[in-house]
Amino acid sequence: ENITILPLPPKSPELNPVENIWQFMRDNWLSNRVFKSYEDIVAHCCYAWRTLQDRPWKIMSIGRRNWAQGF
Template sequence: MKLLHLPPYSPELNPVEHLWDELREKYFHNKVFDSIFSLEKHLESSLLSMELDQQKVRSIVAWPWIINALLK
């Protein structure tokens, strides 16, 4: 594990923010849930779908500057 120091507020530098945007846009767009349980189940299945699509996740989070910083 390698720590990378980021500015105090830099959501554009945090790839996880973009992953959550993708999740909200593709899997939760205009959805209403009957209960927190149904929301959790939907979240679990959505995350599993994203996990299985490694190419998509890589395209969202594996920015060149991140890869370069990790390989130093």
């Protein structure tokens, strides 16, 4: 009863840190490539995700918002 849901506006990465995670993955592992097949796309995406999973501190630093730390 004391919780208010606020919908996030579209295209607002500063309010949705996951957008920055996806951008990091695209910038580092998924962009500027020509994929041979659907399986190749899936393999590259899995590789990117597993690589990022092995770097939890990187995930935390990408998703951190300095203005939100005071709450």
